Amino acid sequence: MSFTQARIYEYFLEKNDVEILLVENDKECERALSASEFAGLKSFILPDLRVSFGDDLRSFNAELLELCKSLNEYFKFNGKKLLISPYRTLLNPLPSKRNLKTITLSFAQKIGFGELKDELVRLGYEPVGMVESEGEFSIRGDIVDIFALNLQKPVRVLFFDDEIESIRHYDASTQLSLKEELESVEIVPFLANQSKSEFDLSSQKIASLKSDALISDMASLGFWAIDGFEDYLATYRCAFAYEIELDEESADKFNGVGTLPEAAKFRDFAGSITPEFFEFHQGKEIRVLSQNESQLLAFGVPKSPNITSIITPLCLNLTSSDEIIVSLNKPKKRKRPSRKATIVIDELNTGDYVVHESYGIGRFLGLESVSVLGARREFVALSYLGGDKLLLPVENLNLIDRYIASGGGVPSLDKLGKASFVKLKERVKEKLFIIASKIIAMAAKRELIQGELIALSEQERADFIARAGFIYTVDQEKATNDILSELGSGKAMDRLLSGDVGFGKTEVAMNAIFACLRSGFQALFFVPTTLLSAQHYASLKSRLGEYGLKIYRLDRFSSTKEKSAVKSALASKEPCVVVGTHSLLSLGASNLGLIVIDEEHKFGVKQKERLKELGARAHLLSMSATPIPRSLSMALSHLKTYSTLLTPPEDRLDVRTFVREYEGALIKEAINRELRRKGQVFYIHNHIASMPAAKSELTRLIPHLRILSLHSKIDAKTTEDEMMKFMAGEYDLLLCTSIVESGIHLPNANTIIVENANKFGIADLHQLRGRVGRSDKQAYCYFLVGDENISDEAKKRLVALESNSFLGAGSLLARHDLEIRGGGNLIGEAQSGHIEAIGYSLYLKMLEDEINKLLNQSKEQINDIDMRLAVSAFINPELVGDDRQRLELYRRLSKAKNTAEVYAISGEIEDRFGKLDRYTKQFIELMVIKILAIDAGVSSISSSEQNVFIKFISKEPARLKSRSRDDDDVLACVSEYLRGLSV
Numbered sequence: 001m002s003f004t005q006a007r008i009y010e011y012f013l014e015k016n017d018v019e020i021l022l023v024e025n026d027k028e029c030e031r032a033l034s035a036s037e038f039a040g041l042k043s044f045i046l047p048d049l050r051v052s053f054g055d056d057l058r059s060f061n062a063e064l065l066e067l068c069k070s071l072n073e074y075f076k077f078n079g080k081k082l083l084i085s086p087y088r089t090l091l092n093p094l095p096s097k098r099n100l101k102t103i104t105l106s107f108a109q110k111i112g113f114g115e116l117k118d119e120l121v122r123l124g125y126e127p128v129g130m131v132e133s134e135g136e137f138s139i140r141g142d143i144v145d146i147f148a149l150n151l152q153k154p155v156r157v158l159f160f161d162d163e164i165e166s167i168r169h170y171d172a173s174t175q176l177s178l179k180e181e182l183e184s185v186e187i188v189p190f191l192a193n194q195s196k197s198e199f200d201l202s203s204q205k206i207a208s209l210k211s212d213a214l215i216s217d218m219a220s221l222g223f224w225a226i227d228g229f230e231d232y233l234a235t236y237r238c239a240f241a242y243e244i245e246l247d248e249e250s251a252d253k254f255n256g257v258g259t260l261p262e263a264a265k266f267r268d269f270a271g272s273i274t275p276e277f278f279e280f281h282q283g284k285e286i287r288v289l290s291q292n293e294s295q296l297l298a299f300g301v302p303k304s305p306n307i308t309s310i311i312t313p314l315c316l317n318l319t320s321s322d323e324i325i326v327s328l329n330k331p332k333k334r335k336r337p338s339r340k341a342t343i344v345i346d347e348l349n350t351g352d353y354v355v356h357e358s359y360g361i362g363r364f365l366g367l368e369s370v371s372v373l374g375a376r377r378e379f380v381a382l383s384y385l386g387g388d389k390l391l392l393p394v395e396n397l398n399l400i401d402r403y404i405a406s407g408g409g410v411p412s413l414d415k416l417g418k419a420s421f422v423k424l425k426e427r428v429k430e431k432l433f434i435i436a437s438k439i440i441a442m443a444a445k446r447e448l449i450q451g452e453l454i455a456l457s458e459q460e461r462a463d464f465i466a467r468a469g470f471i472y473t474v475d476q477e478k479a480t481n482d483i484l485s486e487l488g489s490g491k492a493m494d495r496l497l498s499g500d501v502g503f504g505k506t507e508v509a510m511n512a513i514f515a516c517l518r519s520g521f522q523a524l525f526f527v528p529t530t531l532l533s534a535q536h537y538a539s540l541k542s543r544l545g546e547y548g549l550k551i552y553r554l555d556r557f558s559s560t561k562e563k564s565a566v567k568s569a570l571a572s573k574e575p576c577v578v579v580g581t582h583s584l585l586s587l588g589a590s591n592l593g594l595i596v597i598d599e600e601h602k603f604g605v606k607q608k609e610r611l612k613e614l615g616a617r618a619h620l621l622s623m624s625a626t627p628i629p630r631s632l633s634m635a636l637s638h639l640k641t642y643s644t645l646l647t648p649p650e651d652r653l654d655v656r657t658f659v660r661e662y663e664g665a666l667i668k669e670a671i672n673r674e675l676r677r678k679g680q681v682f683y684i685h686n687h688i689a690s691m692p693a694a695k696s697e698l699t700r701l702i703p704h705l706r707i708l709s710l711h712s713k714i715d716a717k718t719t720e721d722e723m724m725k726f727m728a729g730e731y732d733l734l735l736c737t738s739i740v741e742s743g744i745h746l747p748n749a750n751t752i753i754v755e756n757a758n759k760f761g762i763a764d765l766h767q768l769r770g771r772v773g774r775s776d777k778q779a780y781c782y783f784l785v786g787d788e789n790i791s792d793e794a795k796k797r798l799v800a801l802e803s804n805s806f807l808g809a810g811s812l813l814a815r816h817d818l819e820i821r822g823g824g825n826l827i828g829e830a831q832s833g834h835i836e837a838i839g840y841s842l843y844l845k846m847l848e849d850e851i852n853k854l855l856n857q858s859k860e861q862i863n864d865i866d867m868r869l870a871v872s873a874f875i876n877p878e879l880v881g882d883d884r885q886r887l888e889l890y891r892r893l894s895k896a897k898n899t900a901e902v903y904a905i906s907g908e909i910e911d912r913f914g915k916l917d918r919y920t921k922q923f924i925e926l927m928v929i930k931i932l933a934i935d936a937g938v939s940s941i942s943s944s945e946q947n948v949f950i951k952f953i954s955k956e957p958a959r960l961k962s963r964s965r966d967d968d969d970v971l972a973c974v975s976e977y978l979r980g981l982s983v
Contacts, residue, residue, distance in 0.1 A: 005035040006263035012039035019236040022087040034314040044074040046085035056213035069149045072188045093229035099192040106184035124190030129882040141914035150188040269319040289327040353403035355839035360414030360421035378874035388416040397894035401841035436850035451492035452593040456515040479643035493619035499645025502774040517575040521593025525579040530555045554580035592618045655773040662784045668701045674751040681733040682752040711737045747775035757783030866940035871967040873922040925971045932978035
């Protein structure tokens with residue numbers, strides 16, 4: 001028998017003698033919860049934890065967090081309750097009530113820092129530099145940040161000596177405290193609350209465990225080593241919700257566990273809710289479950305004596321001879337503890353290439369503390385050609401950016417002191433002036449174009465979205481509304497829709513196509529490859545076909561008959577959509593309302609111009625999997641409107657990530673597991689010359705494996721044809737380099753294996769992992785490392801990826817690399833040489849400056865003030881110990897546009913790290929002086945003892961004398977003078 005809510009509801013309505021209900025997976029847990037809670041039991045769900053003894057648990061971090069949190073809630077609840085669990089979770093002993101004993105921190109409580117740190121470590125919490133996710137803590141000065149498993153938001157505990165002075169929640173996305181003070185906070189252990197002796201014993205067990213974990217510690221192997229875990233099958237009364245087919249090992253373990261009886265009165269109801277439904281069943285008692293009142297109104301639920309409306313998130317659909325229970329709610333997927341990218345840190349690592357606005361391309365060496373004229377300051381050290389070194393004051397950090405260029409190659413370092421980079425910038429500036437002029441001319445021309453009027457009624461709009469089969473993300477909803485609003489504005493739309501593969505760009509575009517066809521116009525959908533053409537054609541048929549709308553396809557696989565049908569349809573003015581490749585460029589459309597272009601950057605400039613000629617009044621929607629950098633969006637905002645999709649779909653699962661040493665048996669098992677579920681595999685071998693040897697080894701491991709080998713030296717047509725075969729299931733495994741077909745949506749490929757992962761950057765690895773997990777199936781990623789010595793840094797990087805497999809991690813791990821993927825081509829391929837020469841960021845900054853100058857929106861502004869004040873001013877490493885965080889704060893302060901922004905960041909530093917010391921306060925004042933000086937047209941400020949000299953760009957210099965030679969007096973003297981100028 002398959003799963004039914006009827007037997008669960010009926011059983012628990014009458015009895016309460018089962019403590020744990022067993023189902024097959026996470027999805028069925030949610031359905032079981034709705035049935036049992038409606039029957040009157042408070043229910044708690046355990047995650048589907050499919051692990052075997054000795055496994056590295058880092059990649060199961062999300063499930064373990066949820067497990068501890070749910071068990072703690074279950075143990076604390078005293079009423080009628082039920083624990084619902086996928087049966088595989090109970091194959092291993094789990095934390096007991098004693099293991100999960102909480103600790104409480106209270107206002108005015110006395111506890112030493114060392115004692116608290118040890119206690120948090122023994123609770124299973126991980127010490128980090130900046131707390132962002134459940135199960136982490138950080139100690140900085142007199143502040144302790146903790147993200148307890150049982151809390152929605154982390155807490156910030158402020159100490160005075162060894163006494164707790166305040167406890168407040170803070171926002172993980174901004175790292176800023178909330179105002180409300182808490183009396184106390186309870187902290188749930190992760191796995192167990194261990195005494196010192198228990199922790200030492202567990203640590204000894206971990207050291208002796210045989211495991212393939214890259215790092216053997218409590219986070220990786222504690223689950224197997226902690227004492228006191230219970231066999232829940234032996235401890236609690238358990239029952240299966242229905243008959244489940246078990247393998248031999250599981251059947252033995254669950255021997256004696258009973259199954260709920262089949263329902264006698266109720267059965268599952270699968271009808272649709274329409275006005276006719278209520279009319280037809282007016283003789284029965286009907287209970288309607290709804291999330292809110294609005295939903296009841298939207299479905300037109302009538303007010304009638306036999307109908308009872310119940311506001312609840314539960315989703316239950318049952319019927320009997322005299323009663324019906326129906327839910328207007330959609331089944332929602334159980335969400336694991338959320339981990340989100342928060343404050344974005346421009347991770348400058350030692351050795352990274354950077355571009356200085358005046359000196360060109362150098363390499364970042366790190367932060368250096370230097371004594372100048374008796375004062376201590378912090379500098380960013382950069383190396384240039386010939387080993388020359390530049391020390392850049394941190395207050396001028398805004399003058400450098402990480403070097404990025406679309407080629408991905410190694411740039412040439414510039415020579416310090418040479419004028420060659422200045423001349424190169426001037427040449428680029430001339431080209432940018434021409435580009436900026438064209439952008440403004442095109443924007444002005446577009447303003448004059450009247451677009452075709454495309455509109456949908458609210459009913460049609462709601463109906464189309466309702467038939468999607470899933471709930472739109474917030475981003476999809478906003479993008480759809482913005483696009484439909486612009487289509488009906490009377491002006492010709494030119495919009496760029498950006499979002500990662502699988503985040504729902506096509507669904508958003510189909511709203512526009514649907515509106516276009518419903519308004520009586522034709523739409524063309526351009527794609528760069530026949531593979532994408534096939535994918536989008538299938539999507540359009542699925543979504544638009546049920547409305548009786550005409551969908552055609554045109555590419556090199558189209559027959560003569562199909563081509564003729566397309567031409568005839570376009571010539572006849574009939575509303576239709578044609579999806580195709582470059583072949584569409586040769587056609588004319590007599591009634592064109594909308595042009596959609598997927599992967600815009602793969603079309604040349606001439607092809608884009610031809611597209612715009614196809615329909616003078618047609619709207620244009622371009623789609624790109626490349627997130628658009630902020631600076632580019634600002635530069636091009638005069639030309640295009642933007643929509644971005646940053647939220648993953650509801651049913652998307654994290655990619656389960658493992659870091660392992662290369663081993664044939666592991667590879668064989670990983671591939672065979674994917675093949676057993678009729679899936680396909682990506683195998684990344686990033687060395688073309690040894691690819692045949694890799695293929696031979698794979699064939700030796702799995703003789704009948706159908707392998708497709710692809711790399712950059714195979715021509716585009718062959719690659720495309722072979723990828724079509726792979727998509728059709730003619731191959732089991734794609735053996736390729738890291739650059740092949742990164743943007744293709746292959747939902748059947750859900751295992752990726754990457755050889756020599758330690759030789760890739762963290763961003764590249766995250767990008768590779770993103771090729772799998774594009775359906776609702778669990779995806780697996782294996783990062784394999786060789787047996788050569790791996791640096792501790794490389795190990796940490798890989799372990800970070802193993803733990804950070806959460807969706808959306810890309811914005812934290814790989815922001816720059818994702819931005820640059822194809823991004824340069826958005827402003828014309830001819831400019832790629834200039835981008836290589838001065839770097840992407842500086843190129844975009846200069847382009848924006850040129851546009852603003854032409855629009856008279858900005859005046860020439862000096863950013864590089866020569867500040868030689870003999871004062872000790874820096875963010876104290878004793879206050880902000882992590883170089884990465886200190887560098888980020890320097891960067892933000894250097895880019896501040898006004899004094900209010902500087903003081904806001906100063907307040908944030910105090911909130912996050914504790915009371916500001918003298919040196920940090922003086923650095924904040926130095927940044928205020930820099931902004932005041934920019935506004936006053938100052939070119940340099942210097943001091944010697946009590947004497948201060950201020951030089952202006954266009955007026956006589958000023959000489960000042962401070963009250964004393966003390967740093968704070970020198971700074972106060974300069975600040976007061978500059979503030980006086982602005983009055």
